[in-house]
Amino acid sequence: MNKIKYDIRDKKIxxxxxxxxxxxxxxxxxxxxxxxxxxxxxxxxxxxxxxxxTIFLPIISFAMWVMFFDSLTYLKRLxxxxxxxxxxxxxxxxxxxxLPIKEDDYSMQDKEESNGSKALAYISWFISLGMAGYxxxxxxxxxxxxxxxxxxxxxxxxxxxxxxxxxxxFFKQRKTDKYRDDVDYKSTLKVRKHFVEGxxxxxxxxGITIVGxxxxxxxxxxxxxxxxxxxxxxxxxxxxxxV
Numbered sequence: 001m002n003k004i005k006y007d008i009r010d011k012k013i014x015x016x017x018x019x020x021x022x023x024x025x026x027x028x029x030x031x032x033x034x035x036x037x038x039x040x041x042x043x044x045x046x047x048x049x050x051x052x053x054t055i056f057l058p059i060i061s062f063a064m065w066v067m068f069f070d071s072l073t074y075l076k077r078l079x080x081x082x083x084x085x086x087x088x089x090x091x092x093x094x095x096x097x098x099l100p101i102k103e104d105d106y107s108m109q110d111k112e113e114s115n116g117s118k119a120l121a122y123i124s125w126f127i128s129l130g131m132a133g134y135x136x137x138x139x140x141x142x143x144x145x146x147x148x149x150x151x152x153x154x155x156x157x158x159x160x161x162x163x164x165x166x167x168x169x170f171f172k173q174r175k176t177d178k179y180r181d182d183v184d185y186k187s188t189l190k191v192r193k194h195f196v197e198g199x200x201x202x203x204x205x206x207g208i209t210i211v212g213x214x215x216x217x218x219x220x221x222x223x224x225x226x227x228x229x230x231x232x233x234x235x236x237x238x239x240x241x242x243v
Contacts, residue, residue: 002096002185004089006071014071018064025061028053070196077183077194096185113174114181116195121171123202127209128163134213135160138220148223152216159209166205170198 032053075085084100092098135156142149170193173179179192193201 004086004092004094004096004099005182006074007086007089008075009088011068011071011075014064014068018061018068021057021061021064025053025057028057066196066200073194073196074183077181081181081183083183096183113176114179114192116198117170117174117192119195120193120198120202121167121174123199124163124167124170127202127206128160128167131156131160131163131209131213138217142220142224145224145227148227149220152220156213156216159212163209166202
């Protein structure tokens, strides 16, 4: 059965949750910027407030906005293909096959290329270009010790190529003769990754990429310092062991 992913009620709920969590996050963030009398607060409470305000609330708020835009674009695809937008998907047993169609004839073939797929491809290629610049800079920065950290440079090249491949993966999905939208349940073509889903995937992978790039630089810098000032590194390691 081809299930209805979202209905109008879902979109409204996610919008309300997104706005509320964003407001709460904004208020908590402003409170952190103010000169709070920390001595009047218990350490456990203040630490919990910091964690909730800087980690959990931003993540929850971002997730709610993602769900809202995902439901919004899904309903737009339903409308684009002539479906009656459901107020409550349970009224149709959450089945696309039971959802009424505005037009008498069922025509799901969209001849235009998917702009969402092209946008995802361009974003991936832009990140690939950024990684290429980082890789060139990395090799120049540590050119005097590539025999020790050259492996990290190769990893950076690999990440750059991965983003390039991601771009081609999204770009080929623009073709309507090979890929279909998820609501086009009568088509036998492969389902393309729609924009919101693809964008979230890119954000997650970009976060991993940034963390990897920072760690590669930090470790390379550590190796560089160990070669220039081995006594300093030994002192740092001894201090860490004592702690």
